[in-house]
Amino acid sequence: MMTRRLMNWAAAAAVALLGWTSTPSQAQEWRGWNIHPPDYPVSKGMDRFTELVAQRSNNRIRMKTFHSAQLGQQDEAIQQMRLGSIDFAEFNMSGLNNIVPSTQVLTLPFLFRSVAHQHTVVDGPIGDTVAEDLANAGIVPLAWYDAGARSMYTIRPVKVPADLRGMKIRVQTSDLWIDIIKALGANATPLPFGEVYTSLQSGVIDGAENNWPSYESTRHFEVAKYFATTEHSNVPEVLAVSSLRWRRLNQADKDMLRAAARESAQYQRQLWAERERVSREKVIAGGAQVTDITDRGPWQQLMEPVYKKYATDPRMADLVRRIRETP
Ligand code: GTR
Numbered sequence: 001m002m003t004r005r006l007m008n009w010a011a012a013a014a015v016a017l018l019g020w021t022s023t024p025s026q027a028q029e030w031r032g033w034n035i036h037p038p039d040y041p042v043s044k045g046m047d048r049f050t051e052l053v054a055q056r057s058n059n060r061i062r063m064k065t066f067h068s069a070q071l072g073q074q075d076e077a078i079q080q081m082r083l084g085s086i087d088f089a090e091f092n093m094s095g096l097n098n099i100v101p102s103t104q105v106l107t108l109p110f111l112f113r114s115v116a117h118q119h120t121v122v123d124g125p126i127g128d129t130v131a132e133d134l135a136n137a138g139i140v141p142l143a144w145y146d147a148g149a150r151s152m153y154t155i156r157p158v159k160v161p162a163d164l165r166g167m168k169i170r171v172q173t174s175d176l177w178i179d180i181i182k183a184l185g186a187n188a189t190p191l192p193f194g195e196v197y198t199s200l201q202s203g204v205i206d207g208a209e210n211n212w213p214s215y216e217s218t219r220h221f222e223v224a225k226y227f228a229t230t231e232h233s234n235v236p237e238v239l240a241v242s243s244l245r246w247r248r249l250n251q252a253d254k255d256m257l258r259a260a261a262r263e264s265a266q267y268q269r270q271l272w273a274e275r276e277r278v279s280r281e282k283v284i285a286g287g288a289q290v291t292d293i294t295d296r297g298p299w300q301q302l303m304e305p306v307y308k309k310y311a312t313d314p315r316m317a318d319l320v321r322r323i324r325e326t327p
Helices: 004-021 041-056 074-083 102-107 115-122 125-136 175-183 193-202 212-217 251-285 297-301 304-310 314-325
Strands: 028-033 061-066 088-092 139-145 150-154 168-171 187-190 207-210 226-233 237-242 289-291
Touching: 028 074, 041 061, 041 088, 041 139, 041 237, 041 251, 074 088, 074 139, 074 237, 088 139, 102 125, 102 175, 102 314, 115 125, 125 139, 125 237, 125 314, 139 251, 168 175, 168 193, 175 187, 175 304, 193 207, 207 226, 212 251, 237 251
Parallel strands: 028 061, 028 088, 168 187, 168 207, 226 289
Antiparallel strands: 088 237, 139 237, 150 207, 150 226
């Protein structure tokens, strides 16, 4: 039987060992995933984050972000984060919908009333709840990034939902997104982001949906020039760390990383608002035909079955209610 003294010694040794695995002096190299090119607001936000962390850790935590999906497409990157072969990343909630159900709530169509409303929700207790669920799935969110409103763009003009009927619309890997597109009367085709341009070109799909900056940076406007401002979802994004990496950090490093991520999010949000305007101008100059949807009522009404399927489970219904009640 262990004596009390021996037990104390064993506990102290365990604590020392834990401390050793995260000794402050040990240099660490972190690999980061990003889907966007280096000049995109997300990329600049991530660069700001890694600079702040390098400064504040005296170069002990050295992070390198591989921009432009160099480490693979989104679905692979999510798996790699959960396995710890990618240490940090910036993800849109849509790709996480099938893995962490509460992310579906933040993806639901026509839910957020404004950018300010969305910031209050994600930066508050509701955002924390979703973040906790993500952390339990191996992805620890540190800060929420903006991704604006997503709209439809197609190879033929779309003014009312009926115009979409029978069209093949690209979606991310998400059952919720498949159901949103179905509810609009179109056919959903899940495809990686990096395959959308050629799929539009070859006729595999007739359209996709995204925000102004992605429509512009990917040059999708060259092959699907009709953009209808449906603004059907304001699904946000997170800057996150693999939980395998996170668990090995001491509290001081965790606090430092969180603060740096939040500062980078402030910067990313400023860049985002500006880039939305610039991208809109660029695509119009490049030949995009914009249909301004002024009455979103008919689009919104079609989303009833989506809410029935995804927002009636008591936990989801409660989150939706709390989001709606958030001023
Ligand atoms: C972009 C988003 C990416 C990815 C992409 C897509 O707007 O920033 O993370 O979700 O859309 O549609 O695959």
